[in-house]
Amino acid sequence: MAPRIWLNGNLVERSEAVIPVFDHGLLYGDGVFEGIRSYKGKVFRLEKHVRRLFDSANGIRLAIPWTAEEVTEAILETLKANPLPDAYIRVVVTRGEGRLGLEPFCCCKPNMFVIVDKIVLYPRELYENGLDIITAATMRNHPNAVNPRLKSLNYLNNILAKIEAIDAGVLEAVMLNHLGYVAECTGDNIFIVMGGRLFTPPIAAGILEGITRDEIIDIARKSRVEVREENLTRQDLYTADECFLTGTAAEVVPVVRIDNRTIGAGKPGPLTRRLAREFHRRTRR
Numbered sequence: 001m002a003p004r005i006w007l008n009g010n011l012v013e014r015s016e017a018v019i020p021v022f023d024h025g026l027l028y029g030d031g032v033f034e035g036i037r038s039y040k041g042k043v044f045r046l047e048k049h050v051r052r053l054f055d056s057a058n059g060i061r062l063a064i065p066w067t068a069e070e071v072t073e074a075i076l077e078t079l080k081a082n083p084l085p086d087a088y089i090r091v092v093v094t095r096g097e098g099r100l101g102l103e104p105f106c107c108c109k110p111n112m113f114v115i116v117d118k119i120v121l122y123p124r125e126l127y128e129n130g131l132d133i134i135t136a137a138t139m140r141n142h143p144n145a146v147n148p149r150l151k152s153l154n155y156l157n158n159i160l161a162k163i164e165a166i167d168a169g170v171l172e173a174v175m176l177n178h179l180g181y182v183a184e185c186t187g188d189n190i191f192i193v194m195g196g197r198l199f200t201p202p203i204a205a206g207i208l209e210g211i212t213r214d215e216i217i218d219i220a221r222k223s224r225v226e227v228r229e230e231n232l233t234r235q236d237l238y239t240a241d242e243c244f245l246t247g248t249a250a251e252v253v254p255v256v257r258i259d260n261r262t263i264g265a266g267k268p269g270p271l272t273r274r275l276a277r278e279f280h281r282r283t284r285r
């Protein structure tokens, strides 16, 4: 069945789901988005994603002309029209159509659309064997520029780091912040295990407050694993016992090599496996 896209209140065919070339989302990356997953037809942490969408919009002074309830309803309606057992849902709100020139407030009507599709970020065997990543030379956006907490349509910072990863023959790159501390990967948060404790950079390091990150922290704390949100250096990554990435699309992916340094035993570690298992269980509850 051809996918049906929710566009400004209507479910339309993909070929009809079009945005004007004067939309500032396209001209300037002026807009916000969310990536959400559903498992067995049930949307995972929908409320948190909708809240983050509104928080991101608020951060860029974009007033979404739908309520949180209406956005939630739009997501559920699109999922119903595209009944995939496990789906990836993309919600995008752009500044809308305007004139050439940056002035955002000449765009009087934001455009919103919802896509329901499948997504496979990494080959299945990497979840078993672990991922090889590099540190990118491109640093993460300074929090006083476009704060990484905003899930904006302006992902060029991350795309430049992703290109570095591809050039180096790997699939993902870790980005450092303006102080040289570890921030996050191009589309995922990062965790390490050291001496049985779990470490991840704090939000103040300039990262997206990942919903999967929150879930992993909660799972770890509930199983009495100490979690510390602390600044990490590249050397901390190299000397970690275990490392993994988290994200809605990626879920939990073990990392076994960083900049050609083998992490721990060079295979997914026991705590990583345990947390990934419990995360998987929660998504299907």
Ligand code: PMP
Pocket: 035, 158, 184, 185, 186, 187, 188, 189, 207, 208, 209, 210, 211, 212, 213, 246, 247, 248, 249
């Ligand atoms: N960091 C960045 C830069 C992201 O784009 C994402 C989402 N793909 C994440 C982290 C993970 O966030 P979440 O778990 O909410 O998907």
